[in-house]
Amino acid sequence: AQSVSQHNHHVILSEAASLELGCNYSYGGTVNLFWYVQYPGQHLQLLLKYFSGDPLVKGIKGFEAEFIKSKFSFNLRKPSVQWSDTAEYFCAVIPNTGGFKTIFGAGTRLFVKA
Amino acid sequence: EPEVTQTPSHQVTQMGQEVILRCVPISNHLYFYWYRQILGQKVEFLVSFYNNEISEKSEIFDDQFSVERPDGSNFTLKIRSTKLEDSAMYFCASSEITNGELFFGEGSRLTVL
Numbered sequence: 771a772q773s774v775s776q777h778n779h780h781v782i783l784s785e786a787a788s789l790e791l792g793c794n795y796s797y798g799g800t801v802n803l804f805w806y807v808q809y810p811g812q813h814l815q816l817l818l819k820y821f822s823g824d825p826l827v828k829g830i831k832g833f834e835a836e837f838i839k840s841k842f843s844f845n846l847r848k849p850s851v852q853w854s855d856t857a858e859y860f861c862a863v864i865p866n867t868g869g870f871k872t873i874f875g876a877g878t879r880l881f882v883k884a
Numbered sequence: 885e886p887e888v889t890q891t892p893s894h895q896v897t898q899m900g901q902e903v904i905l906r907c908v909p910i911s912n913h914l915y916f917y918w919y920r921q922i923l924g925q926k927v928e929f930l931v932s933f934y935n936n937e938i939s940e941k942s943e944i945f946d947d948q949f950s951v952e953r954p955d956g957s958n959f960t961l962k963i964r965s966t967k968l969e970d971s972a973m974y975f976c977a978s979s980e981i982t983n984g985e986l987f988f989g990e991g992s993r994l995t996v997l
Contacts, residue, residue: 802983813888814927814975814988860927864983870915870932870940872986877926 772797774863776875783851784883791846791878793861803844804862804872805835814860820844831855853884886910890976890989897966898997905961905992907976916959917977917986918951920944927975933959934982966996 777792795801805817818829825837835846844861861875889908897903909916918930931941933951950962959978963970973993977986 804985806986806988813990814986816985816987819985866983868982870917870934870982871929871942872917872919873929874919874927 772863772865772873774861774873774875776859776861776878778878779876780879780881782881782883785853786850787882789846789848789851789855789880791859791861791880793844793846793875794842795844795861795863795873796842797863797865800866802864802866803835803837804864805829805833805844805846806860806862806874807857808860808877809857817846817859851880851882853882856880856882886912886987888976888978888987888989890974890992892992893990894993894995896995896997899968900965903963903966903970903994905963905974905976905994907959907961907989908957909959909976909978910987911957913978913980913987915939915979915982916951916953917979918961919975919977919988920972921975921991922969922972930961930974963994966994968996970994971996 773796775794803820806814807817808814820827820837828834858877858879860877863873891906916933921927929942931945932939948964953959973991975991976989
């Protein structure tokens with residue numbers, strides 16, 4: 771079955787530390803890839819997306835992600851986190867099979883200490 | 885900025901009761917979805933809706949669940965006879981294209997006692 775794995779469930783960092791959240795998916799065909807973020811008390815919103823082209827994509831608030839097809843990975847990075855980045859981060863995949871279902875990872879809770 | 889709105893934000897119900905969760909998707913979007921998140925677990929796909937019919941549903945979406953778009957703006961999820969395990973946060977989402985970005989509402993927290 772298609773699935774999305776996020777390696778870390780909880781991450782605690784100090785401000786200015788670098789962040790990398792791992793994401794792997796299991797699907798052999800082409801996919802659209804997303805990272806969504808949920809700030810405390812808010813709804814899920816898009817951080818960045820990859821459909822095709824340059825595998826290094828930049829999103830809002832200084833986040834970026836790199837698609838490595840050979841590793842079925844789409845890791846999220848930020849060079850220097852801020853306290854306001856405290857949130858839950860979800861990796862998500864839509865296989866390009868004509869289906870409608872976005873498959874989410876279990877999420878990673880990031881807490882940034884001020 | 886257009887947004888997806890959901891009501892109620894929180895509903896408490898007794899087991900066996902019917903519940904209707906309401907959503908107003910973004911007006912020019914064509915694809916509508918319900919997802920749920922049981923506390924501490926992952927966000928799970930329930931159903932997608934396009935052109936006034938279900939386009940895809942998960943194994944979770946059994947006969948107890950139904951969706952409809954009664955008036956061209958609202959998109960509802962009905963649970964006919966709630967069970968304890970239906971307690972979750974239910975998210976409505978909409979999108980412009982079938983495999984694109986989802987725009988989520990703030991969720992409706994359902995608690996079944």
